[in-house]
Amino acid sequence: MNTFIVAPSLQHTHTVIFLHGRDSHAKEFAEEFFESQASDDRFFQNIFPTFKWVFPSARPLMSAVFGTEMSQWFDMSSVEIPEERKELQLEGLKENVAVIKDIILFEASQFPTFSPNCIILGGISQGCATAILALLSSQIRICGFMGLSSWLPFSSEVEQLAGGAKQHSFSITDIESLYHLGHTSSSEAKTEIEKVKSTLHTPVFLSHCHYDEVVPITDGKKLCQSLKKIGMNVTWKEYGDGGHWINEPQGVDDMVEFMQNIIL
Template sequence: MAESCYQITPRATHSHTHTVIFLHGRDSVAPEFAKELFESQASNDQTLLEIFPGFKWVFPESGLQKSARFGIEMSQWFDIWSLEDTEERKDTQRAGLFQSIGLILKIIDREATLVGMDKIILAGISQGCATAIHTLLQGERKVGAFIGISSWLPLEAEIEQIARNPKTPMEKQHQLRGLFQLPHPKNKVPGLALDTPVLLTHCQDDEVVPIERGEKLRKGLIRLGMSVEWHSYNDGGHWVNEPRGVDDIATFLHRICRAKAAVLKRSNEKHAE
């Protein structure tokens, strides 16, 4: 899978502080998704692009993959037979997931050389979130935050099995990596991926991915020991709720940024003593 990304760099008047790597959904493309995302407004009428002028936004492209069910090539991160039963013919999902996870990990590592792994926000919507969450779980990299919109948890039964048996977080992380036999990071990455703070949002009137799928994703991550903030909304369909959903994303990111800044300040004060 060749890498292709649509990028929006920080404003010229602001330094680059964080990078958001945001995966589009199935049957979408990165520029179109980015345009629609940045048309969504918070309650103060600002977009995420305006709220975070020092952020770099990276939108990877999934490319085309053959759909076994429809017999055509589609823009998708992995092939899936049914959204009604995401466990049906799940072996068709593995090859695409393996390739996509490897691609996103390379992008994460590259961006981390610019701002640090703790300043990377990994995000996705729908199938993009489903791919991004497996990238996080199996990549053995603790990033600054994870945001998921309108999604589900692929390979749910395998994740449940790993979560059910009593293990240390490190042992769980190694077992998650083993689902796809991914190589270990070339360089030591501090922190556990399972310690990454997570925000999940879902609209109750989502007719593409029912909200019950999102709730199972939330419960699955909690069973793994992750800290998950969950927001559901009465309306918004298969998209970001406006304005509350955009508000919640902005509030979550502001809190993460403040927490990182406080840790850095304490570290600097300690070294100055």
Template sequence: METTTHTVPPQSDNHSHTIILLHGRDSIASEFACEFFESQAGDGQTLPQVFPTFKWVFPASRMRNSARFESDLSQWFDIWSVEEPSEKKGIQIDGLRESIEEILDVIRGEALLVPQSRIILGGISQGCATAIHTLLYAGIRLGGFVGFCSWLPFQEDIAAITASSISHDTTIRKIRSIFSGSDYEPASLTELKQKSQGPAIETPVFLSHSLDDNVVPIQNGRELKRTISDLGFKTIWKEYEDGGHWINESQGVDDVIAFLKDRL
């Protein structure tokens, strides 16, 4: 199983933005990239064609043991039930903590090449779930966030934190404590915070989900949207009649393009 980052350079000589996208569970980075780039907009163009100055980075998850299936899977963290993500949620913590630190390292590397305001983070399914927690854990503003057919791990815990009406910094610390249990801060995050141009809630968010998704119930996506909106994120939410556990074509691709163009 491939466990290396898959990178696609800009199609032009100018590198203006970097978009970091995380694959789903039991997938690999290069496979996700290939399928993602096959998705077409209404005019037949693919995303690299629409954004020739973008660098595309597809990190790869580790192989981790699945407690439920008793075998190793390519996954960002273990989970007992995608339909009921709060079930046996304790098994998610170690993988999420490790994956968050790994993605922070990826962001740090790209921040040496372009400003953080030109880095877009996101993913699909479990990759999106990991990416949104990376954004929350970091507490820093990025250029944007795009997520497809996903959910929010520890949604109930975060909703309870949000309901206490505390400051943004305290909210981030409490969310971070779900995984660290302390004030521990990875070196990569320390560097990113020094260059930060604002808090995480200033990161514009795009989320989409299809009604016929037979892997992650759309209600889980709606709860993700509601909770991060309650946290203060300006969020665009799109629902589609079809598209399954993937990106709706072609309207869904057009909507992503419109969102990203607004960030340019």
């Protein structure tokens, strides 16, 4: 997978892995992302000079709807209604969830000691949808997760697993099996429950703009509710304007505050 990497300007302390949306590319997205300004007129790179930024790029996949290849993490029939034709989503999800998990592990290994607690994962739109599944099936806790203008693929299945599980003691393997993203025997799954709990302790930041012309804010709210149901600590922010992007400057300020809090 091609990646666009921006090195830290000071001694490296954390790595952010951030996935672009559908019909975009890593470098294009990164350039726009780094133009977003906080209320003090600073940019992400200025605020976090010790961060390495890794932007993976989705490879072209055939679109069943448009009949041509396009840059996307997985195919789907409708961004507005992500529950439609789930069978289209499985192949791309299986491939790219595995790839993103490998990137997480690789980047965590680039520190003097293996340090997933120094990794922040995130994405926008379909990139976030892919990244959250990578986190849920990783069985490790990372520093934090940030999702913008997105949804949770197969959310009804996740809610089914979460229903009544007030102690959130089910295995992430259960979610994996629903997505057909992997297989672990029931005996192996029982021995991994502590890893599962650790993953669910990863702090999450989600934001969405009311007038998002691509992904309805109701999908973002459902993502938030689903993650809370499986026991995750979610910070939710919504904004009046900003479209299918980061609200400026308040949305940038909120992302900065979240990252500053989790790296303490």
